Amino acid sequence: MSAEAKDLLDRCRTGDERAWNELVREHAGLVYAVARRQGLREAECDDVVQSVFVTLLKHLDAIEEAAKLPGWLATTARRESWRIARRVARGGAALEADHPLASPISGDALERIELADRVRRGLEALGPKCRDLLTALFLETDHPDYERVSQRVGIPFGSIGPTRARCLAKLAEILAAEEGGSSRNDIERGNPPISRYHGGS
Structure with a gap:
């Protein structure tokens, strides 16, 4: 934290x-x-x-x-x-x-909401370099353009992969400090952060 x-x-x-x-x-x-x-x-x-x-x-x-x-x-x-x-x-x-609420939100949807909230807080705990890189790679588009990401975050194209791995490891450590933790695979699903507690996307 x-x-x-x-x-x-x-x-x-x-x-x-x-x-x-x-x-x-x-x-x-x-x-x-x-x-x-x-x-x-x-x-x-x-x-x-x-x-x-x-x-x-x-x-x-x-x-x-x-x-x-x-x-x-x-x-x-x-x-x-x-x-x-x-x-x-x-x-x-x-x-x-x-x-409209007679059918409760599915368990999978709630898990995504909880994970998204935890990932958002985890990203906030990262340094700006890792936060910007992971946001660009996982949260803004399904098919990131590495050339554009490289220019945007100021990381050489060939260094994006290794830097991405280090940043994911740091994020996993932060989330592991919370109850239940999160696996690296969960993080890489790219669930977006939620803006209000009434739901997410």
Whole structure:
């Protein structure tokens, strides 16, 4: 996890509202995706997101390392989702058959959302050279032009392959620090980052 992530968490502990809003924006997608995986509806997922971050605010001092925050959030989100799911089950709530959310997001789609969120944060933790190279190779087009990539990121054409391998290894190390980790093959799928916690592409 980058020094920027540690600094962001430290600023949140001091009551920095801007830092707190940034932290929520960075991690809300992960929390929302975990809630959807449990089969909750959109409004219930929003409740989970709110509850999880309220809980985090109360326990910021318990997060000793910034690298452990995603895992803590995922675990807390699962527990809160189970609590809400039990409450809904007791109340007998159900969606109408023609409601657009009556069919939950597939497990594969949620996995892609979670992975995309983690990859986005991992890219942010990389240096600009690796971040720009991997973004150009995997996230912007299905068929990157290596000549153009070389000119754009300032890396000799013949060095793109070795540099790509080193950058992927660094990214894999960053993601491995989070709960569950990610394989290099997962990273190379090129899932794009998500901009909002309500979904991705």
